[in-house]
Amino acid sequence: MIIVREVAQLRQAIAERRQLGTNRAKAEYGSAAIQQHTVGFVPTMGYLHEGHASLMQKARELSDTVVLSIFVNPIQFGPNEDLDSYPRDEARDLEVARREGVDIVFLPTVAEMYPQPTRTKIHVSALTERLCGASRPGHFDGVTTVVAKLFNMVNPDLAFFGMKDAQQVAVLQQMVTDLNMNVTIVPCPIVREADGLALSSRNVYLSAEQREQALVLSQSLRKVREVSEDAVQNSFTIGQIHQMVESTITSSPLADIDYIEILTFPGLEPILAEQRLSDVQEDIIVALAVKFGNTRLIDNIRLQKAEVLSHV
Amino acid sequence: MIIVREVAQLRQAIAERRQLGTNRAKAEYGSAAIQQHTVGFVPTMGYLHEGHASLMQKARELSDTVVLSIFVNPIQFGPNEDLDSYPRDEARDLEVARREGVDIVFLPTVAEMYPQPTRTKIHVSALTERLCGASRPGHFDGVTTVVAKLFNMVNPDLAFFGMKDAQQVAVLQQMVTDLNMNVTIVPCPIVREADGLALSSRNVYLSAEQREQALVLSQSLRKVREVSEDAVQNSFTIGQIHQMVESTITSSPLADIDYIEILTFPGLEPILAEQRLSDVQEDIIVALAVKFGNTRLIDNIRLQKAEVLSHV
Known part of the structure; x- marks a missing residue:
């Protein structure tokens, strides 16, 4: 080398x-x-x-x-x-x-x-x-x-x-x-710890308690994945999914939300809150930035159009 | 080809x-x-x-x-x-x-x-x-x-x-x-017509009268060259040179000055008007943009430090 x-x-x-x-x-x-x-x-x-x-x-x-x-x-x-x-x-x-x-x-x-x-x-x-x-x-x-x-x-x-x-x-x-x-x-693809936390050089900043609570990021995104793969739940609206992610993250008292956004990918255009997940005609990204103390973590999940549609 | x-x-x-x-x-x-x-x-x-x-x-x-x-x-x-x-x-x-x-x-x-x-x-x-x-x-x-x-x-x-x-x-x-x-x-280097006009695709826009008067650009710059090469005149200040160029260009009634600037090159920093040409420690550019009717012409002369100094 x-x-x-x-x-x-x-x-x-x-x-x-x-x-x-x-x-x-x-x-x-x-x-x-x-x-x-x-x-x-x-x-x-x-x-x-x-x-x-x-x-x-x-x-x-x-x-x-x-x-x-x-x-x-x-x-x-x-x-x-x-x-x-x-x-x-x-x-x-x-x-x-x-x-x-x-x-x-x-x-x-x-x-x-x-x-x-x-x-x-x-x-x-x-x-x-x-x-x-x-x-x-x-x-x-x-x-x-x-x-x-x-x-x-x-x-x-x-x-x-x-x-x-x-x-x-x-x-x-x-x-x-x-x-x-x-x-x-x-x-x-994103690489995660066994418990779901997305790997980041900034993870070393986290205290044990912050590290524990930071799992709400990947947990909230796993719920999004489950919804997208469920033939009934994928009729949820973008607003409902946003709500679901937010309530999962706010269940952690240490989480300080910078943003939760649901956008098209790779265009990063906003999607109407009323629109049903299964009706969106492009790939979607659910992206998060959440601070724990001074440490700002990001995570996201990408839903490819084909994945969502296959369950409609 | x-x-x-x-x-x-x-x-x-x-x-x-x-x-x-x-x-x-x-x-x-x-x-x-x-x-x-x-x-x-x-x-x-x-x-x-x-x-x-x-x-x-x-x-x-x-x-x-x-x-x-x-x-x-x-x-x-x-x-x-x-x-x-x-x-x-x-x-x-x-x-x-x-x-x-x-x-x-x-x-x-x-x-x-x-x-x-x-x-x-x-x-x-x-x-x-x-x-x-x-x-x-x-x-x-x-x-x-x-x-x-x-x-x-x-x-x-x-x-x-x-x-x-x-x-x-x-x-x-x-x-x-x-x-x-x-x-x-x-x-x-700039390529010029026999009479001094700098070549430009935009020269075709000029009327015969504008074409004639546009010679003031290259004439004013030739005067700058002469000053820089003269052991006495190169003690002129930047302000005096600016004045000389301006009065040459305004001798053409059709000339509408966009800018006359004397700057360092390639840094394009302004130079104090009081400074003597022979004292400037960098290469200099005298740059012009002048409109004749709707046609905007540019021209410039670069004085390399060595050229100016050799006459001090």
Whole structure:
């Protein structure tokens, strides 16, 4: 596994891997073979958990070269957010990367990523106005800008993102499409603890009591799944489902709700409260952000149109 | 010369040229040669003149493959600007491209470039707030966004832009640096008619009388050059130079001044009016935008620090 901290080294390491692969492909398939080598990219903020590991596994499965980046990106944090306290553990992260068969790890400093404060920002409209975009102004401009930078450094064929940040997936897909970026976004399923809690680097902030009560997030979403799969209950209205989720979450005295939203996916358009679940003609996402003390957790469930309809 | 109108065809044509070049380089230099083939890109809005031709010539000189794009980009025009009347002549443009040895011409429709209205915009701050950015709100977001799209389609090693749009060069250079785009911006000198008028596709709008009076732009800038090269006059202040340019331009009764600005380049920072030209510690640009009837012309001169100092 190659560990690099500078952009120039990263480009060089990837070019060598691509060259190697192309030469191998030529030997096997002849010189007509154009670009046989696939680079898969997993951008992260480190403090890697099994959710990240699942992205690396998917990347390993689909790519000849797997590139992992670890960078806590300051421009996606608001002034009162947890940039300084965001958990970091480089040694453990490198162990995880090795275990998952990563080829190249990119570990830049802030000065390497932003030699000068960036004057250039990428903004995706509409999709960023709700959910975390409303709670965290400027957050997604920071995400799209850093991901575009990383894409320009790595030039990946595939990029892997967890569906826990479903809005991030939708926003990045929009950016890639709008800017004709030559990369395929591969969304990967949420990974959960045995008791249902979605994995997050921020879970380490939780006290034992908060950790216990945080289960209301996944519990409320499991109820949504059950409703969607029930031939009678899927005639519930969006308003009724919202109500059901809210009452499950408020059963935890420590839960402080930031938002509960039921939207189309990936368009993130609101759905009328009166509409029946089984009548919605698009995929749906039920997305939550709930604070426990200072720790803000997110979770979501995506209901694909086909799943809901199959029970009508 | 290959003419393509779709993004997929463009990518394919460039991939084939790169492959060809890499194979040729391998035969010549052995298999250790990584990416020998250089792609040079000249993005234009068509109605090509000798200014564009000079970009293609420079690209031809420095690149193995020259790609020209012709696209009148709607999102860089304001609601009251000349999008609909912008001059177009595809047949003549293709003749010019052939004459200059272009390999691939990309001629997309608006629907091919924007299958849906783009929700993603790239914004460069600071540099876009003065000059044409102040007169044409949103213009540079349209430019940076479409150039990023084209860069992602062509993946060029070199991209050629005329210094007539000096602010555009500064803004694009900032974007490329900030977003770590793997392309080198090559600024090329302004090309002028024999009498000094800077070439522009918009010159065709001018009446004979306007055309005659429009010479005050280049005349005023020539005076600036003379001052900078004169060991006595280069102690003029920035305010005095501004005054000199203004009085030259207002000697034309048809000239309607949009702006006259003297700024650092490429930072585009204002310079104190009291400062002497010979004391400024950076490159300087004197930039003009002047309307003749409905036609807005721009011109500029760049004084490199070394040039001014050599006469102190």
